[in-house]
Amino acid sequence: MIVFKPRNGENYWREKIAAFLHDPPDKALSIADHVKRSKLFTDELHVSPEELLVDKADQVASGLDRTFLPDSKAGGFVDFKKNPVITHPTGKNGSFSVPLNTLSSHSEEVLQVIRQDENNFPKAQPERSFALFHYLRHVLPYRLATEGPLGLTWQWERLPADTRIPDHTIWQHCALTSALYSCYSLSRDRRASLMVFSITPVQDFISRSRKLRDYWISSLLLSWLAAEGMKVIILQYGSDHIVYPWPVGQPLIERMLDGACNFPSDWRNRYSLETRAATLPNKFVCLVPSGEEENIAEEIEKAVLGEWLKLANSVRDFVKDKSFKDVPSRCTEAFDDIFKRQVEHFWELNWSAAPLLDDKDLNARGIFVPQNLLSRVREFVEEGRETGFPYLNYDEKFFYPLSHDLCQRGLAAEKLTPENVRAEEPGIKCHLHTDFEALRFSCLECRERGETCELDPARKPDPNPRPSVDPCWKRIREAFSESEFKETERLSAVAIVKRMIYRVVEEEDHPLYPYFRNAVGFPSTTEVSAQDWLRRAKREIDESGLSPRKVAEVLHREESPKSEWNEIEVIDSAVEQKVKKVVKNRSDLGDPPDIVDRYYALLVMDGDRMGKLLAGGFSSTWRDVLHPELVKGLQAGKVDRAYVGFWKKHLEVKRILSPAVHGAISQALAEFSLRTVPFTVKAHDGRLIYAGGDDVCAVFPVSGALRAALEIAKAYNWGFVRIPGNGVMPQEVSTGSELRHGDRLILHLGSGEEISISAGLLIVHHKWPLRSAIRRAHELLELAKDSVRNGSDRAAMAVSLHRRAGGERVFIAGFRDLCFGIRIWDAFLALVEAIAAGHVGASFLYGLSEIQEGLLALESNSDDLVRLIRSQMEKSGIVRSHSADRDVLARNIAALILGGRRTPTGKKEVSTEVLEICEFVARAVKRKTTGGKVTESRNE
DSSP: OOOOEEEEEOHHHHHHHHTTTTSSSTTOOTTTTHHHHHHHHHHHTTTTOOOOHHHHHHHHHHHHHHHSSOOGGGGGOOOOOOEEEEEEESOOOOEEEEOOOSSSOOOOHHHHHHHHHHHSSSSTTTTTHHHHHHHHIHHHHHHHHHHHHGGGSSGGOOOBTTTTSOBEEEEEHHHHHHHHHHHHHHHSSOOOEEEEEEOOOOOHHOOOOHHHHHHHHHHHHHHHHHHHHHHHHHHHGGGGGGGOOOOOOOHHHHHHHHHTTTTOOGGGGGOOOOSSSSOOOEEEEEETTTTTHHHHHHHHHHHHHHHHHHHHHHHHHHHHHHOOTSOOOOGGGHHHHHHHHHHHTTOOEEEEEEEEHHHHHHSTTTTTOOOOHHHHHHHHHHHHHHTOOOOOGGGGGGGHHHHHHHHHHHHHHHHHSSSSSOOOSSSBSSSSTTTTTOOTTTTHHHTTTOOSSSOOTOOOOOSSSSGGGGGHHHHHOOOOOOOOTTTTOOOHHHHHHHHHHHHHHHTTTTTTHHHHHHGGGGGOHHHTTTTHHHHHHHHHHHHHTHHHHHHHHHHHHHHSSSGGGGGGGOOHHHHHHHHHHHHHHHHHHHHHOOOOGGEEEEEEEEHHHHHHHTTTSSSSHHHSOHHHHHHHHHTTOOOOOOOOHHHHHHHTSBBBOHHHHHHHHHHHHHIIIIIHHHHHHHHHTEEEEEEEEEEEEEEEEEHHHHHHHHHHHHHHHHHEEEEEEEEOOOOOOEEGGGOOTEEEEEOOOOOOOOEHHHHHHHEEETTTTHHHHHHHHHHHHHHHHHETTTTTTTOOOOOOOOEEOOOEEEEETTOOOOOTTEEEEHHHHHHHHHTTTTOOOOHHHHHHHGHHHHHHHHHTTTHHHHHHHHHHHHHHHBBSSHHHHHHHHHHHHHHHHHOOBTTTTTOOOOHHHHHHHHHHHHHHHHHTTTTTOOOOOOOO
């Protein structure tokens, strides 16, 4: 069993608990006596902090927020029980009412839950205090929501830290305070530093994949390595030190804590393993004690590389045991040497750190920060000083966005000057990682030494054998199934680790075990393409005793030329006959496999301007994030005159990033990727590859991909989100009265012009090389980000239909773009539905491409353009029940033809390519919704 040992002693963790509880969880319910209630918690747990340090940590964690707000003496008191409202930290989503029912603010009920749960923790120290701290951080909000003390359930997770500015939770604030406290207590100069750690390459690692399973596993491996790096921070300092990504609810983190803290199995409902996808990005941001940056970075590097090498070497041993039992050890010397060289020098680990900057740092030479950002913050602070506001000490709390910017730019500079540059490798190259030598036997060395071949003494060692007779790879292919390795495939160490890792993770306590447990059944691109048809054929498949996977393999084989059959797993003749019978039965029902059943969709999405967002470029103003009652008081002059004058100038100004808001952004991104994206992908029959914050990748049958992409993009801008307790689809809500017992309330990034996501969606034949498909999907994503229309950019999707014969059709449009008052993607869906219903035929759509010049000439005259399209409908014999329906359809088509975006260097053109894409998608939708029967309504 893997043992997780916290690095610091009992006193460290006990003080950390006390710092976390400097405010009680129910602080918002009664501000007046919250200090007394906090002492109830610390006395109960027999912990106490160093008062001066916890006061400093508390103030710095609050950033600018608390400094410029009136306290109760100045008329700034907000009674949360009477006016229970929270606000959104980044979006313009207004306020959200939180029903509190009838309750008291008696902390004894909360303490009772903690007492009940304490019995589960380890008895020995420091493990017990480590477990108690992470229980408070990761489990207590879930337990309070489950147990319902004070008559509250889902509300516990969203109670604010400050009722005057209720845009971040008490849990975020307390975690940040405890992290800063620990940094100050361990640092000789009582300072904290922000550190970012990065693991690369990313796309070069995951995209070099032949199988869809390789792609998924590569993403998981990268996510797992990031988790191993974060584990060092957690064991050394605590999970509160991780600012980004939000660690709470992350399965790889939570499973580690379950083991380290001895949490009972029924607490695992606080997170979900169901998606089995990568949900951690390749880099993380954390707080560390000033002076310990280099040491902890070395510890992280050692841990990440150590776990990688351990897993890689287990793959090496597994492959050798299965394949080389009769091979002399001298023959495998080169195999071992190449493997060692490649796995030891593959990863690039970079880090950068910067102290939380104060005025002294910023006045010193040698520190460059963006002047516009510095001026904005300094203007705010200087005016506060001139006004005489309190809490102006500890000035590092003001300049958090500058510290974050400096840290990120330091990392970028590190990546530009790598310490270790890999030398060019010799020999036959890997089929996937073409810059690496393929693994091989020692034939080259034996030949250079003039030695005979120990495997076959009758011949000389061959340093350059054909793939099919390569003695190393011939043995590997013979040891595994035919579909595992193609006859032409020779792989490097990195590639074979990705291919075989799922076969060696067999210990239940390994972090990757629950992900790889059924990895052998991960769908191929063939299965994803044919998924709708396979589902319709389920009865026939079940009656034949077959699996959908086996049917897909036979269909793939039948479609492939005989020259490729040796690269497809051998199909038993009896199985082949059963599949043919299934196909015949479906064909008799009018539902044979169709051309659209050979295509799948690959979706990649990425948040726009994330660097700008984290530098404070969100949509919310101070008015948006302050409690509405306080805003009214400021506007009515019911608070101290100094505050009224100050906020008269700044109420409509964009809110400035604080540490707590950075935590809120991190949590919103995590909840989006952990909760909403997986539900949406599953609802449209997709398979999630990764969802790491603002990055998403998934594969779908063609029928569901477009709607999934549009729903994910829409959800990205949700503000307040209900996660129903019954497991149905998340939904945006505007008031707490829409939630029920067992639900959860989470936040996404919210609405606003500055907050958006873009997408690339590739519809491609299942036999097109996956690596090429991945590359093209990312090119489409960049096309979407670079596209423009009427001055609008980003927040767009580029869709490509890449037909096996007939070239590529591309269409780009913004998610918010309008043409003739119609949302472009609404018009796309409407046309797809019309085609699927048989109201529009392919001949009509293709005919429009022949009159492109006429369509473009009428661009500025929408009425005439609609009339022209409608006349073409009537000529082609399209029948609609009402004239108004024909007008709507014509306007939708016109919007699509003229509403597409172009790249900055592209020319303005009529886009009839979109109609071909619509027709193809509609065929897939039609087959899914009508059981494969194709009908068209025509007047002939």
